[in-house]
Amino acid sequence: MPKITPLDITSTGERRILDFRRRGWKDVLVAGKYQYRRTREALAAHQHKDMLEIVYCSKGEQVYEVGGRLHKVKGGECFVTHPGEWHGTGTYPEGKGELYWIILRVPEKGNRFLQFENKSAQAWAQQLKQLPRHFKAPPRLKTLLDEVFTLFDQDRSAFNHIELQLALATVLQSVIKSAASRPTRKRSARLSQVDSYIRQHPDEWITLQQLADHTGLSLSRFKAWFKEEAGVTPLDYIMKFKIEHARQLLRKTAMPIAAIAFETGFQNAQYFATVFRKYMGMTPSVMRKQS
The missing domain is CATH 2.60.120.280 (Regulatory protein AraC)
Structure with missing residues (x-):
C-alpha cells in the first residue's frame, strides 16, 4: 500500500x-x-x-x-x-x-x-x-x-x-x-516505422546503419533526427526495448536467463546481465525473484 x-x-x-x-x-x-x-x-x-x-x-x-x-x-x-x-x-x-x-x-x-x-x-x-x-x-x-x-x-x-x-x-x-x-507531439510515422522494425527483430543485434537504411536517411542524419524525435539516442532506445522485453520474459515465463539473453539478441549471458543491471538497477536473477 x-x-x-x-x-x-x-x-x-x-x-x-x-x-x-x-x-x-x-x-x-x-x-x-x-x-x-x-x-x-x-x-x-x-x-x-x-x-x-x-x-x-x-x-x-x-x-x-x-x-x-x-x-x-x-x-x-x-x-x-x-x-x-x-x-x-x-x-x-x-x-x-x-x-x-x-x-x-x-x-x-x-x-x-x-x-x-x-x-x-x-x-x-x-x-x-x-x-x-x-x-x-x-x-x-x-x-x-x-x-x-x-x-x-x-x-x-x-x-x-x-x-x-x-x-x-x-x-x-x-x-x-x-x-x-507545446503539447506532446504525436509519434511521427517515421518513428513508428523504426519502432516497428525493432519490435519485429527482438532477437537480432540491429545496427544503426540498418535503421538508417530502413528510414531512407544517411547515418548521420538518422542519428540527429532520432535524438530530436525520441529524446534519446537510437542505441539507447534499442537497448531499452531489449531490456524491457527481457523484463517481461523474466516475469511471465520460466525461460532460463541464458535463453532470455539469446532471445533478446545478446550472445553472452554475462554481458546481458551487466546491461540489464545498468538499465533496471538489479540483475535478471533478482528481478525474477521479485516477480
Whole structure:
C-alpha cells in the first residue's frame, strides 16, 4: 500500500535538493535536480497531500505511474502530478539522465504566492491547477532552473530573496506557457516505422546503419533526427526495448536467463546481465525473484 512520505531533502554527489522551507517559504517548498550516470531503484508510490509537483526531464527519459497508468517522459518534456495523486515509477527504476523537479503549494484564496497577492495570487492558482499531465517544454527551461540553483547558493540577503522569487516566477511562467502551446507531439510515422522494425527483430543485434537504411536517411542524419524525435539516442532506445522485453520474459515465463539473453539478441549471458543491471538497477536473477 502506498504511503504518505515526508518530502525528500537528501542531497548526494549526483543529486541536489533545495529546501526553501528552511528559509521560511510557504509556497515553493523544495526544488531538486539529479544527474544520474546509472539507474537507481524504482521510486516508490507516494502522495503529496496538498502539493503540486512539476518535473522537467532535460536529458534521458523516465517512466512514471499515476493512477495505474504509465507515462514515458522524454528529454525536453514536463510532467505534472496534482495534489493528492499517488505517483511513482512503478516497477521501472529511476533512469540515467538529468531531471529537475519543483514541489509547491498552490495558493488558496487570501494567500500570497511568491511576491504576488490577492487577484494576482489567484491568477497563479488558476493556471497551476489547469496544468496538463504531460507536455513539451522549451530548452531554455533548463537555463532558468539552473539560475534558481545558482541564486539559492548566494548570500541570503533581502535582495537575494527577491531575485529567487522572480527566478521561480519566470520558471513557472515558462512552464504554464509551454503547457498551453507545446503539447506532446504525436509519434511521427517515421518513428513508428523504426519502432516497428525493432519490435519485429527482438532477437537480432540491429545496427544503426540498418535503421538508417530502413528510414531512407544517411547515418548521420538518422542519428540527429532520432535524438530530436525520441529524446534519446537510437542505441539507447534499442537497448531499452531489449531490456524491457527481457523484463517481461523474466516475469511471465520460466525461460532460463541464458535463453532470455539469446532471445533478446545478446550472445553472452554475462554481458546481458551487466546491461540489464545498468538499465533496471538489479540483475535478471533478482528481478525474477521479485516477480
